[in-house]
Amino acid sequence: MSSPLHILDPLAKHITPFIFENPQCHDDIFQDFDLTSFFALSCHNQLISKALGYAIIGGSMMVKVPQILKMMNNNSSEGISSTSTLLDLFMTFTTLAYGFTKNLPFASYGDTLFVFLQTAVILVLIPWYKKNMPLFLVYVAISVFASYATYVKMFGLDLITLFQQAQVPLVVISRGIQILTNFGNKSTGQLSGITYFLSFAGCASRVFTSLVDAKDNLMALTFGTATLLNGLVWFQILYYGGAASKDDKKKKQ
Helix, strand or coil: CCCCCHHHHHHCCCCCCCCHCCCCHHHHHCCCCCHHHHHHHHHHHHHHHHHHHHHHHHHCCCCHHHHHHHHHHHCCCCCCCCCHHHHHHHHHHHHHHHHCCCCCCHCCCCCCHHHHHHEEEEEEEEHCCCCCCCCHHHHHHHHHHHHHHHCCCCCHHHHHHHHHHHHHHHHHHHHHHHHHHHHHHCCCCCCHHHHCCCCHHHHHCCCCCHHHCCHHHHHHHHHHHHHHHHHHHHHHHHHCCCCCCHHHHHHHH
């Protein structure tokens, strides 16, 4: 039968190659309207994965902006672990370089480009507000070097894959440091609940796109671990919300 979407076929031909791996998916929906074949070929999973992937990329452009604005508005980096943020930068760099080097679909890793840039801003703001200029310059240098190394594919795929494999224990260490810092302070300081909720939701969605779009179990495992731990930090922000930090309590005494 003729597809009711056949009018869109000329335009869709330029778009669907970025969505469907199998060209038959395009024909099934825009020419033959064969939904049985469309679902049998798992075309619907590819469509959902791509739509979800591009939505995550769109959201990633702002995911850490609330955190950055909160630090800038308060002129403070209190409660934000420098070590945890540095590990975050390394992990986003690794995923970005891994996807870029392996030529994976941009929809499956593109959000890490924007998260990397925003994490770099947070990293350099930490020593800036503590008036530690030497450390500020070191963090700027690290951020610039990581950006350049990714762009020129400085590290081979074998090394990048090794970095990616190391992400699971690193994300546990990174988030673990932040979780313990929050627990010790009985406060989450300048941490943004919006940022951690978006990180939690984004990582959870990335588990699906990693399996369907990128077909990469290693990425799925990494994002699955990050989902759990980002959720724990977000829970702490909700739990400790409104609690004064130790420093604030001392000032009041």
